[in-house]
Amino acid sequence: MNTQLLSYYEAIEQASADMLSAARTGNWDEVVKLEGACVLLISQLKHAAAGEKLAPEENKLKTRIMQRILLNDAEIRHLAEPWLDDLDQVLSGKSKTLH
Template sequence: MNSSLLSYYEAIEKASADMLDAARAGNWDHVIKLEGACVLLISQLKNAARGNNLSSEESQLKSRIMKRILVNDAEIRHLAEPWLEDLDHMMAGKPKTLH
């Protein structure tokens, strides 16, 4: 088994879950910090994956992990939308309006 590759996927999943927890708490500075850790892990994964193939079982596990990461990412983006909208309005010099 190529457990070292899977450990990268698991670490990325853990970081994405931590990012989601931070986003739910409104701690966007921590989200950004964790995002940087994810970028580093992804880079390390790409290097480790060169020439290493996963077995069928490992590929299935990788797919399940990736789906969980994508679900976390989608929820983080959903939570970030109002914050990003506020930021857009502030950058454009528009006051926030209630509707």
């Protein structure tokens, strides 16, 4: 069993869950900080996965983890949309202010 690779996937999943919690409370600074942690974990995972193969049951677990990460990401993006729209309006010179 390749527990090292799976531990990277689990750590990325945990970071994405933490990002979602921060996004739900509007703590976008924390979201950005955790996103940086995810980027580092993904980089480490790519390095560790070079030449490594997961067993079929491990691949099933990886797939379930990835699905949860994608669901977290989709909800974070949904929560960020109004904020990004406001930012876009401010940057384009429209008069709406950020709160």
